[in-house]
Amino acid sequence: MNFMEGQGVLGRIRFVDGEFPAYDRTYLVVTANTDYIEVLNVSSIRGKERKLAFSTNERLRLYNPPFVMPSFVKLDSLTRVDHSDWVNLKILNSGKTLDKAELSRIKRML
Numbered sequence: 001m002n003f004m005e006g007q008g009v010l011g012r013i014r015f016v017d018g019e020f021p022a023y024d025r026t027y028l029v030v031t032a033n034t035d036y037i038e039v040l041n042v043s044s045i046r047g048k049e050r051k052l053a054f055s056t057n058e059r060l061r062l063y064n065p066p067f068v069m070p071s072f073v074k075l076d077s078l079t080r081v082d083h084s085d086w087v088n089l090k091i092l093n094s095g096k097t098l099d100k101a102e103l104s105r106i107k108r109m110l
Helices: 049-053 083-088 100-109
Strands: 008-011 025-032 036-044 057-059 071-082
Touching: 025 071, 025 100, 049 057, 071 083, 071 100
Parallel strands: none
Antiparallel strands: 008 025, 025 036, 036 071, 057 071
């Protein structure tokens, strides 16, 4: 499976503390290489509006594609996923990527 920067993926990726989530989560690919990808956790805004006030969270202004609901990224969740751990990841929205300017804006915040 090949990933591109700006794609959305769904799956279970280890948290920074080493634990796996109990359910599939949504991520944004911010770096894509042949050996690894780097992702940020993505969450829908609905019901979590207060979390947008946290400095570690940033609203995606142009979220669709690859996400279908208004969403934000968790800037403190940057995680490296090695090629060997890609097997359970699913690419969202037929591989369509986030707007390039929006991706650049998010990457500058990291």
